Amino acid sequence: MDEALQQRFNDQIALELASAYAYLQMAAWCEARDLTGFATWMRAQWSEESQHALKFVDFVLDRGAEVELQPLAAPRSDYASPLELMEQAHAHEREVTAAIGALYQLASQLGDYASLSLLQWFLGEQIEEEASVRQIVAELRMIGDDSSALLLLDRELPGRRSPARSAGT
């Protein structure tokens, strides 16, 4: 695999792990505030992002390239509200989408078709994830200061279809 591409795949592994780390912190924040449904949903995201990292790790190894893990920065741990937390999650997902887009562009320039196939899957995944987070942000905006409405959403969230619902990913 091209050396620059290999480096970028390693960066992407770090970004997926940073996503997992951020969602775990968010899960803990929600749990500590008795938003157990939100916490369950965040934990599911933690798991999905860990799977994404593994998917990239396996791909790099299968291509005969080297995996080099990078240090993980501590995620942000203070949020003013569930809305602010979900807005952060949405901003983060958009950042990941942009990174995968940039990776796709590089792989495309290099004519690395195997990478394009993998990245195509991730681009589809990002559409789902952004849509699902955006939906929750919109609902939290409608809820505003209504704590009974927030409680209803908290009860409903764990049953909501996980963004990354494809089997085995």
Ligand SMILES: [Fe+2]
């Ligand atoms: Fe991801």
Ligand SMILES: [Fe+2]
């Ligand atoms: Fe994600």
